Every structure is written in structure tokens, then in C-alpha cells.
Amino acid sequence: MAAGVYRSLSQGLRRITPFGSRLYSDEARTVTLIPGDGIGPEISAAVQEIFAAASAPIKWETSDVTAIKGPGGKYIIPQEAQESMNKNKIGLKGPLKTPVGKGHPSMNLLLRKTFQLYANVRPCKSIEGFKTPYPDVDLVTIRENTEGEYSGIEHMIVDGVVQSIKLITEPASRRVAEFAFDFARAQGRDTVTAVHKANIMRMSDGLFLKCCREVAEDYKDIRFEEMYLDTVCLNMVQDPTQFDVLVMPNLYGDILSDLCAGLIGGLGVTPSGNIGADGVAIFESVHGTAPDIAGKDLANPTALLLSAVMMLRHLGLHDHARRIETAAFETIKEGTALTGDLGGKAKCSDFTREVSKKVQEIE
Amino acid sequence: MASVLQKCSVLCRSLPASAAVKAFSRSAAPCSLHTRDFHSGAAAYSQQLATVGASSKYGGRYTVTMIPGDGIGPELMGHVKDIFRYAGVPVDFEEVQITSQEGDEEAIENAITAIKRNGVALKGGLRTLHLDPSYGVARSRNVAVRVRLDLFANVLRCKTFPGLPSRHGDIDIVIIRENTEGEYTSLEHENVPGVVESLKIITAKSSERIARYAFEYAQRHGRKKVTAVHKANIMKMGDGLFLECCRKMSEEFPDIEYESMIIDNCSMQMVSRPQQFDVMVMPNLYGNIISNIGAGLVGGPGLVPGENIGEEYAVFETATRNTGKSIAGQNVANPTAMLLASALMLEHLGLDKYASLIENAVYKALAENKIRTPDLGGQHSTVDMVQTVVKEVEAQAAKM
Numbered sequence: 001m002a003a004g005v006y007r008s009l010s011q012g013l014r015r016i017t018p019f020g021s022r023l024y025s026d027e028a029r030t031v032t033l034i035p036g037d038g039i040g041p042e043i044s045a046a047v048q049e050i051f052a053a054a055s056a057p058i059k060w061e062t063s064d065v066t067a068i069k070g071p072g073g074k075y076i077i078p079q080e081a082q083e084s085m086n087k088n089k090i091g092l093k094g095p096l097k098t099p100v101g102k103g104h105p106s107m108n109l110l111l112r113k114t115f116q117l118y119a120n121v122r123p124c125k126s127i128e129g130f131k132t133p134y135p136d137v138d139l140v141t142i143r144e145n146t147e148g149e150y151s152g153i154e155h156m157i158v159d160g161v162v163q164s165i166k167l168i169t170e171p172a173s174r175r176v177a178e179f180a181f182d183f184a185r186a187q188g189r190d191t192v193t194a195v196h197k198a199n200i201m202r203m204s205d206g207l208f209l210k211c212c213r214e215v216a217e218d219y220k221d222i223r224f225e226e227m228y229l230d231t232v233c234l235n236m237v238q239d240p241t242q243f244d245v246l247v248m249p250n251l252y253g254d255i256l257s258d259l260c261a262g263l264i265g266g267l268g269v270t271p272s273g274n275i276g277a278d279g280v281a282i283f284e285s286v287h288g289t290a291p292d293i294a295g296k297d298l299a300n301p302t303a304l305l306l307s308a309v310m311m312l313r314h315l316g317l318h319d320h321a322r323r324i325e326t327a328a329f330e331t332i333k334e335g336t337a338l339t340g341d342l343g344g345k346a347k348c349s350d351f352t353r354e355v356s357k358k359v360q361e362i363e
Numbered sequence: 364m365a366s367v368l369q370k371c372s373v374l375c376r377s378l379p380a381s382a383a384v385k386a387f388s389r390s391a392a393p394c395s396l397h398t399r400d401f402h403s404g405a406a407a408y409s410q411q412l413a414t415v416g417a418s419s420k421y422g423g424r425y426t427v428t429m430i431p432g433d434g435i436g437p438e439l440m441g442h443v444k445d446i447f448r449y450a451g452v453p454v455d456f457e458e459v460q461i462t463s464q465e466g467d468e469e470a471i472e473n474a475i476t477a478i479k480r481n482g483v484a485l486k487g488g489l490r491t492l493h494l495d496p497s498y499g500v501a502r503s504r505n506v507a508v509r510v511r512l513d514l515f516a517n518v519l520r521c522k523t524f525p526g527l528p529s530r531h532g533d534i535d536i537v538i539i540r541e542n543t544e545g546e547y548t549s550l551e552h553e554n555v556p557g558v559v560e561s562l563k564i565i566t567a568k569s570s571e572r573i574a575r576y577a578f579e580y581a582q583r584h585g586r587k588k589v590t591a592v593h594k595a596n597i598m599k600m601g602d603g604l605f606l607e608c609c610r611k612m613s614e615e616f617p618d619i620e621y622e623s624m625i626i627d628n629c630s631m632q633m634v635s636r637p638q639q640f641d642v643m644v645m646p647n648l649y650g651n652i653i654s655n656i657g658a659g660l661v662g663g664p665g666l667v668p669g670e671n672i673g674e675e676y677a678v679f680e681t682a683t684r685n686t687g688k689s690i691a692g693q694n695v696a697n698p699t700a701m702l703l704a705s706a707l708m709l710e711h712l713g714l715d716k717y718a719s720l721i722e723n724a725v726y727k728a729l730a731e732n733k734i735r736t737p738d739l740g741g742q743h744s745t746v747d748m749v750q751t752v753v754k755e756v757e758a759q760a761a762k763m
Contacts, residue, residue, distance in 0.1 A: 133531060134530070134634070149563070149597075149598070154599065154600040154601055156600060160567035160568060161565075161566045161567070162564070162565045162566070162603075163564055163601075164598050164601035164602075165563075166561040166563060167558070167560055167561075168558075168559045168561070169558045170556075170558070171557070197546075199491035199503055200546065200549070201546065201561050202502075203552070204559045204560070204561040207559050229651070229652065230655040231655070233630075233656050233659065234655040234659045234663070236659070237656050237659035238659045238663055251648075254594075254626075254627050255626055255652060256630075258628065258630050258631045259630040259633075259656070261631060262630065262633070262634040263634055265635075267631075
């Protein structure tokens with residue numbers, strides 16, 4: 001029964017991510033925009049400017065998700081924001097600040113629970129013009145985002161002995177595996193690798209692996225591989241070109257996705273997307289709010305821009321995605337309008353203007 | 364306890380200066396009798412462990428247990444024996460076979476008894492057939508050896524090899540990984556069908572022990588900084604306990620800089636700026652990840668040796684513990700890691716001049732003779748590397 005539910009869910013996903021065709025005929029797609037805190041508003045404005053220059057068929061509906069105290073006394077996302085997201089299904093989010101204070105949950109955790117964001121997707125592609133020791137990286141990490149080692153279930157059994165529980169369930173593993181294969185198919189990628197440590201955690205990672213294997217049976221056009229986590233790390237730092245799509249449980253995903261972000265240049269240039277239940281998808285930049293440069297027009301909008309490009313691809317708007325991405329990469333390659341974190345002296349608005357100019361020139 | 368003290372008194376002699384092993388030497392300070400109470404901050408605990416187990420000496424020769432393991436293990440062990448013979452190393456190997464094929468516990472028992480008897484072992488990787496349903500939920504045999512012998516510290520040094528190309532500049536990181544608990548307890552159960560729980564255990568005793576080992580190692584080898592790697596923002600109690608033990612230990616070593624870093628940020632830093640790290644200490648799983656990243660940064664699984672140190676025994680193997688099943692028996696494996704592991708073992712036994720002899724020959728083969736096995740992008744075979752090392756060892760041994 002669980003399998004059936006998730007099969008129809010993934011069919012819903014297939015509708016949203018058709019390969020190569022547009023979602024709605026010619027209408028603009030309304031998307032919830034959450035600017036965020038710190039540099040959030042300015043980089044969101046930059047993305048809107050670039051999208052307008054590219055004539056992308058996106059209408060932005062700005063929303064504020066700052067948590068408020070709900071009726072039960074627990075913190076919740078404001079009703080208006082929830083309704084907006086549930087209506088539009090697709091969102092773009094800037095960095096959020098978690099207010100310091102007792103009882104206030106992490107904002108990202110709150111969003112994850114509210115919209116049941118079960119898969120975190122990070123495409124890592126080397127940026128020409130931003131040199132790292134690893135050129136030619138082109139892989140995607142897909143991380144299960146609801147359970148695993150982050151269940152938060154811990155006990156002190158006796159004084160000085162702590163037990164942390166890692167939870168792996170069949171529905172969650174199956175769900176993320178199905179998404180991974182759907183994603184690979186929709187984006188034209190040919191291999192999915194399951195990353196695990198089933199030699200050590202025989203039952204838990206064994207269950208995850210079993211689910212991946214079973215789902216792979218339905219996707220014979222995609223090659224399926226399995227690799228130990230340590231072997232992946234070892235090979236990743238020697239030759240990242242051998243990897244395509246990687247799917248894994250929560251903790252390994254957290255570590256590997258950051259590792260891959262490090263290969264291409266860090267969190268300032270890495271896009272990210274979160275896939276939730278009922279077709280909800282929230283794309284975000286994963287860097288911090290950078291309060292020290294907020295409001296000074298110094299921020300780098302690349303991460304949020306690439307996340308927005310990922311959003312376009314998710315919507316099937318591949319042509320616009322390609323043009324905006326190419327414009328961004330060309331601007332970085334040219335090197336004349338780079339922000340401080342990329343080694344330049346330009347302002348955020350300079351960079352934005354340059355990308356907007358280029359996107360109009362690209363066919 | 365008394366027998367261990369007896370063994371320590373046998374070892375209590377001044378060991379030769381190891382200046383010959385230039386960049387990779389560990390200081391061979393004399394072993395002194397300290398109490399094994401690791402709560403007394405003054406005990407030079409890790410120094411005591413520097414020669415632990417080196418007891419099986421008779422007639423001037425040491426006996427060491429050898430576990431060839433699976434995959435490339437057997438052929439590499441053969442080469443180790445050859446090189447030892449050419450170098451005239453006074454070590455005899457007692458070979459014990461544990462293979463993944465055997466289903467019986469007796470083989471494991473024999474191996475563990477042999478290691479206990481000799482105190483020191485050289486080991487290949489044992490393949491864990493997790494796909495085989497008849498394997499049950501018994502834990503990996505590699506883990507069984509480490510836990511049964513309480514080899515609580517896994518130490519590996521990732522240092523850029525002279526003459527070998529690398530994407531990063533000069534790296535010199537020592538990774539000290541807790542080796543007995545954490546995520547490797549194999550305590551799992553299926554509550555209801557489709558829901559599995561796996562327990563990660565962190566204890567104050569093991570955390571304190573590994574933290575003390577790390578700081579003393581840093582002090583003994585003149586290292587400046589210890590970085591504790593954790594995920595205490597999410598696993599607040601478990602990794603929180605580990606972090607607290609490290610922090611408290613850092614107060615006993617005020618001359619060593621201490622910092623902590625979250626594992627995901629650490630992975631990112633390792634691939635962008637690995638030069639910032641000196642000594643790193645961490646629980647089991649993060650150690651697995653960081654070890655493999657570190658080994659990959661300096662050139663791969665074929666190069667880096669590792670050691671598993673306990674309070675009574677020491678087992679030497681390759682750092683990333685691969686079995687290399689896909690290249691077994693083809694004469695293409697890189698023997699460097701196993702040869703350097705055997706050299707580390709010799710240093711542990713106090714046979715420093717033989718250790719340097721083999722280490723220097725290996726580095727020379729890589730840097731000057733430019734032997735490159737396929738894992739390093741070349742066409743040389745295992746035997747090419749071994750023969751080059753043997754030639755150098757013969758030439759140098761004649762001068763000894």
C-alpha cells in the first residue's frame with residue numbers, strides 16, 4: 001500500500017518535471033519568493049532583475065516565513081505563507097536567520113516539517129572562471145532529509161554513556177529512491193549511485209539499499225550502482241568525474257553534499273533544492289545571512305541564482321534555465337564583474353547588470 | 364597487569380635515535396613505567412602505548428602475527444616477507460588466516476589468540492559479505508578484531524609524498540579516530556517490518572581516552588593544533604559528550620591549540636584548504652570519512668599506512684582498509700601502503716633502523732625511480748615496485 005502511494009506521488013512528480021516540455025502553455029508560473037534575512041532581500045532582488053531580463057515566465061509572490069507562536073504555543077510558519085506555498089507549490093528562498101531564544105526551532109527545520117521536505121538535491125557543477133583544484137565536476141547529490149541519524153532521539157543510558165538512534169524506514173527510503181530515479185530520468189542523467197555503509201550498519205543501511213535496488217528495477221534505463229561511503233569519499237577527492245547522481249541517507253548526504261560543494265567552490269556558489277510532499281519544491285541558497293555585508297550591495301547572488309535556475313529546470317523551462325545559467329557562468333568567466341567572495345571588487349548590482357545584459361544576448 | 368609491567372620493563376631500554384627517518388619519523392622516546400590510570404593527567408599515556416605489545420621477542424627475533432586477509436592482502440604480505448628477508452629484519456611471521464568465506468567463529472578466535480600471544484600484528488582487509496543472507500547480523504570481522512582487542516585508536520598520517528603530483532600543496536595531517544564504538548556497534552533491530560533502528564553509542568570513557576591519546580600524540584610529535592570533528596549541533600547528547608571530553612582534555616594541554624569543527628564544514632575545508640589541519644580527533648564514522656578524504660588527497664588508498672593502537676596490542680594495516688578484490692592476483696596493486704605499514708610496525712617494535720631502511724627505499728622508488736602503479740596513473744606492476752625497493756634495501760643494508 002505504501003508502495004502504491006509513493007508510486008502515484010512520483011507520477012505526480014513526473015507531471016511536474018516533464019523532460020524537455022513546458023509545464024503550462026504560455027502562462028506565467030506563480031512562484032512563492034521568500035527573500036530571507038541579511039543579504040537575502042538584495043540577492044532576491046538581483047534574481048528577479050535577471051529573470052525579468054531573460055523574460056522568464058515567472059510571477060513572484062513574496063512571502064515572509066518568520067515563525068510566529070501558533071495557537072498551541074508552538075512556533076509555526078504564518079498561515080499566509082503556508083497557503084501561498086501550498087497554492088503555488090514552488091518556492092525560492094534566501095538565507096534564513098534562526099532567532100536566538102529559548103524554544104525557537106531552527107527555521108530550516110520548521111520549513112522541512114511544515115512542508116514535509118523529504119529530499120535535498122544539490123547539483124554540483126564546476127564553474128568555469130572560478131578555479132578550484134577540481135575542474136570538470138558535474139554531479140548531483142540527493143539526500144534523504146527526514147530521518148536517519150537526524151532523528152534527534154538520544155538518551156543518556158547511564159552516566160557517561162549516550163545512545164543516539166538512527167532511524168531508517170522503508171517508506172522514506174523508497175520515496176527518496178524514487179525521486180532520485182525520476183530526477184535522473186527527467187534531467188537526462190544516466191547513473192544513480194546509492195551510497196551506504198551496509199557492511200557496518202547491516203540492517204539500517206541494508207534496508208535503504210534494498211529499497212534502492214527495488215526501485216531500480218522500475219527504471220531499467222538508468223544504471224544503478226552501489227558504493228560504500230568511504231570509497232565514495234576516497235574516489236571523490238581523486239576523480240569526481242566518475243560520479244553522476246548520488247542518493248543516500250541523511251547524515252552521509254549532509255557530509256557528501258558539503259564535500260561536493262567544497263569541490264566547486266563552496267556554499268556561496270552552490271544551488272540547492274528541497275522536494276516535499278504533494279509536489280511542493282523549495283529551492284534555496286545554503287549559505288548564511290552574512291549580516292556583516294547585508295545592505296551594502298556587496299553580496300554574491302550566484303547561489304540563489306543557480307537555485308532559481310534549478311527551479312526553472314524542475315518546471316521544465318529548460319531553455320530559460322540554460323540561457324540564465326550560461327549568462328551567469330560567462331560573467332564569472334569574464335572576471336570583470338566579480339563580487340568580493342569570488343575575488344573581485346564589483347558590487348552586487350554590477351554583477352546583476354552584467355548577467356542581465358548577457359542573458360539578453362544569448363539565443 | 365603484572366605481566367604488562369613485566370613487558371614494559373623488558374622494553375625499558377634507550378631506543379636509538381630515529382633521525383635517519385627524516386620527514387616521517389616519530390620520536391622514539393624511551394618507554395618508562397607509568398601507571399595505566401588514564402585519569403591522571405600527568406601520565407604519558409600515548410608514549411607508553413608507542414611500543415605496546417612488543418613483547419614476543421626470543422633470541423633477538425620478534426614474532427608478529429600476520430593476517431593476509433582477502434583480495435590483494437595475500438600477495439602484498441608475500442612481498443612484505445620478501446623485503447624483510449632481503450633487509451635482514453629479525454622478525455618472524457605467524458600466519459593466521461581468517462577469510463570471509465569461513466562461517467565458523469573458530470578462525471576468528473584463533474586469529475585473536477595469535478595476536479594476543481604476539482602482541483603485534485600486520486593485517487590485510489577482510490571482506491564483509493553484507494549481501495550474503497547466511498552472514499546473519501554478525502558484525503564485520505574487521506570490527507570484531509578491533510573491538511575484541513580494544514584497539515581504541517586508529518592513527519594515520521596523510522602527508523604529501525615527495526615527487527608525487529597532487530592537486531593541493533603540502534599537506535601533513537594526522538587523523539586520530541576512535542576505533543571501537545560510535546556507529547560501529549552493530550546494535551540494530553527492526554521494531555516493526557520496515558522500521559529499523561541503529562544505535563550509536565558514545566561513552567565518556569572512550570571519548571576521554573581518545574582525546575588524551577590525541578593531545579599526547581600532538582605533544583610528543585611537536586604538533587601545534589588539535590581539531591575535534593563532530594556534529595554536536597544535531598546529535599547534542601552523543602557528539603556533545605565527545606566534544607565536552609575533548610574540550611576538557613584541551614585544558615590539560617594549554618600549549619596545544621584546540622578547535623572544533625562540524626563534520627560537514629570539515630569535509631568542505633579538507634577539499635578546499637587542507638593545509639589548515641594538523642592533528643584531528645573524532646568519533647568512529649567521521650573518522651572513516653575524513654581518513655578516506657585525507658588518503659585521497661595525498662594520492663589514494665595504495666599509499667597511506669595506518670595503525671590501530673590499544674592498551675595492550677597494536678595492529679598495522681593500510682589506512683583505508685580496502686580489500687582490492689577487483690585487482691586481486693593481477694600484480695597491479697600498489698604495495699606502498701602495506702610496506703609503509705610494515706615499517707610503522709618495525710618502528711613500534713623498536714627496530715628503527717630497519718624501519719627507516721624500508722621507508723626510505725619506498726620513498727626513493729616513488730620520488731626518484733618514479734615507479735607508478737595503475738592507481739597512480741602508471742603502468743608499473745606490483746613486482747616492479749617491490750623489486751625497486753628490494754634493490755635499494757639490499758644496497759643500503761650492505762652499508763649497515
